[in-house]
Amino acid sequence: SAKLSVLTAGRTIVNMRGAIATVATVLMLSYVMNQSGQTVAIGTWLAAAGGAFAFLSPILGWLGTAVTGSDTSANALFATLQQTAGHKAGIDPTLLVGANSSGGVVGKLVSPQNLTIAATAVEEPGSERILLR
Structure with a gap:
């Protein structure tokens, strides 16, 4: 029913408010960094590494994720x-x-958010440290 759908959507938004806030904040930060020229300035600085930057690139993606x-x-x-x-x-x-x-795909393995989701899924909240090993 429509009423159940609306209630379920509302409950989901409440339960996911932390994740929604995190994603929204990161997207706002990326917008500000891109519009202010910060990413271009940092990219220009990192280009000084020359061809070695190709090896650093996935590490940056891993760290970001x-x-x-x-x-x-x-x-x-x-x-x-x-x-x-x-x-x-x-x-x-x-x-x-x-x-x-x-690199970002690999970073998901150690992301605190994903470890928390995994710990909750196996009904072992607080076991993130064990899952990381």
Whole structure:
């Protein structure tokens, strides 16, 4: 029924409010960083690593996802940075953005949000440290 659907949607929003706030905050941060030119400035600085930046690119994606809990959020934060660094260092920007996303997939394994979800799913809240091992 429509009433049950609305109640379920409302309950889901309440239960997920922390995750919603996190994703919204990261997306706002990425918007501000992109619009203010911060990602271009950082990308230009990182391009000084030259060809070695290709090896650092997935690490940046891993770190972004480990911190934000979302590969999409890490891509929103760092895609412009990766593109800028690629252009300045003479590396294919598509390769760097792909490496950022690939590193992000690995970062999900150690993301605190994902560990909490896993601990809750197995009905062992507080066991995140054990799951990380």
